Amino acid sequence: MNDMTPTKLKAADFATDQEVRWCPGCGDYAILKGVQRTMAEMGATPENTVFISGIGCSSRFPYYMETYGFHTIHGRAPAIATGVKLANPDLDVWIVTGDGDGLSIGGNHMMHLLRRNLDCQVLLFNNEIYGLTKGQYSPTSRVGTRSPSTPYGSVDAPAEPCAFALGSGARFLARCIDTAQKQMPDILKRAHAHKGASFVELYQNCIVYNDDVFGAFTDKKESAHTQIWLQHGEPMLFANGEKGIALDTETLALKVVDVKDGDWQAAGVRVHDERNKVMAGLLIAMRVPDFPVALGVIYENPAPSFEQDVRTQNVEASKGKVVDLEALIKKGQTWEVNQKKLREV
Known part of the structure; x- marks a missing residue:
């Protein structure tokens, strides 16, 4: 008798034979390795997985994943992904996009994908620049950014990607850093487990055109004070537990407080609640040097997904009806072409 137990895949099984072509030192390499590792750890199957991208450096991603994939046109990956998911809701659909592809020409498509709550994972690589077209400023580039344009x-x-996503109705928001290989798989697994549109912003360093733009909070020597990794149900602590995030009840704004002797409750430190949409908006807005940058899963509030509702609606609409294509074509306004009258004219 043949052993029908599925073979456990490794990260290497999700790598193609294509030469990976990004600039040496690009953060995309680390993200690619993190995604391939996650696919293996969560037991994904190549034949049931689809990576869809638009245009940009990040959009080469499908070539390097041993799964199904589409390299589509600029900004339209959400539209293609919607068609794929509606055609086969059982597929795992991943969208790979950049801050330019996803928030500029693709901003309209991204907004509607998120508000519709299509069951897919959106990985937005944010390097705050157009890398593929040689360094033009992008929707997320900061004021003062010098570029060819x-x-x-x-x-x-x-634009703030997570604020855009939250305002568009996204039900899952998370952030990670390209080099955070320890945390990335868990975040991606959470995004995949969420039923609906999952939006993950990945801070990605463009070593050529915007090198070290995130250095203020990614520098390892200072990261304990400039990053806060959120965990649902856990106090929002950073700086090795010596500082935390509290809410000023008068201004309804967040503030950093000192924690003495580990007594975070006495300091008024908040416990992270992923269901709190108002708090999610406040956490997204935190910036160094006044605050640490919020990382991890910021917000999750599941709701029925788009393709699930469409399928249910179609089932209800078809009840009691007989499929008759010929009758459908002939239904409504019809006319007959009289060849004799045509010749007379």
């Missing part, structure tokens, strides 16, 4: 410094107010 803004040689005197950008005057645009930057």
